[in-house]
Amino acid sequence: MMKTAVIYATKTKHSKKLAQAIGLFLDITVQNITENPVLDDVDLLFIVGGIYGGASMPELLAYIKTLEAPMPKYAALVTSCASGSQKQIAVCNILEEKGIKVLDEFVCKGRILFVSATHPNAKDLKAATDFAQKIVAGGLK
Template sequence: MKETRQKSTGTVKSDKAQKSRIGAIAARRSLRTDRKYPLVMIKLLEVLKMMKTAVIYATKTKHSKKLAEAISLFLNTTAQDIAKNPALDDVDLLFIVGGIYGGASMPELLAYIKTLEAPMPKYAALVTSCASGSQRQIAVCNILEEKGVKVLDEFVCKGRILFVSATHPNAKDLKAAIDFAQKIVAVECYHKSAVPNCKEMR
């Protein structure tokens, strides 16, 4: 009986840990099985193999870490914490994941972005969590564009603050973040001239 209970408890814990992994794997598989746009999906997979992508995050509550890890699994890379000052060498597409605290991005994230030097990433996409589910990382976007990095788009989802939005980011949010990453890869490949700038994203 004790052994059975231990196995059951372990299963519950592992299920929670694997939610984002399963979602990312499912998203990658969907690229292979999409019958509506098979040629486009095959091209996206080819681009993912050739493109150098990176995912960085800044977090106080680990919400941004969850989102970053889900996206990095889909992109087959590793999410990196800006607290460790990761080096970004010859990156084609950079995903920046962060939260809104007191109406603004984390000062640590802004400071890190300001230190980026050539060779700069060619493109960036922002992933943001906030209690309202609507605030954007305008300061991050502006710094990137001042440095010549084209910001393709921004995904915003709810994030927990105290007892507000206590269940977020949830499995649905993680799936939406993965879908966003898939869309960004497509945008980077096929619609470079049609993406919004920071002012249009406000």
């Protein structure tokens, strides 16, 4: 059976909300990167994170750099940002450098002050779980 894990990095807890929605849907416990999650024999890794000044949290990048074999085979990214359009480019690059294939990235809006003020909302959480379902249902080769 495919082993899936969900990790998140957050400053203002939106990514935690998204990760928990996905974890609930997949029936797995999600882990904050501050807990330094150990990813033994994981086939598919969901990484949920926000964007700050156009970039991911340095702590998330540092954590991903520490991943060692046996590494996850695949990753899927879930990204929270006020613009609703910025991606976790550095995360994606580090993963690909390590031979972890990034299947897809789902970006959703996350509030900062008055920008995207109602996000993430119930619709966003549903869209995130729909994304997770699509990734899992896609089957990994």
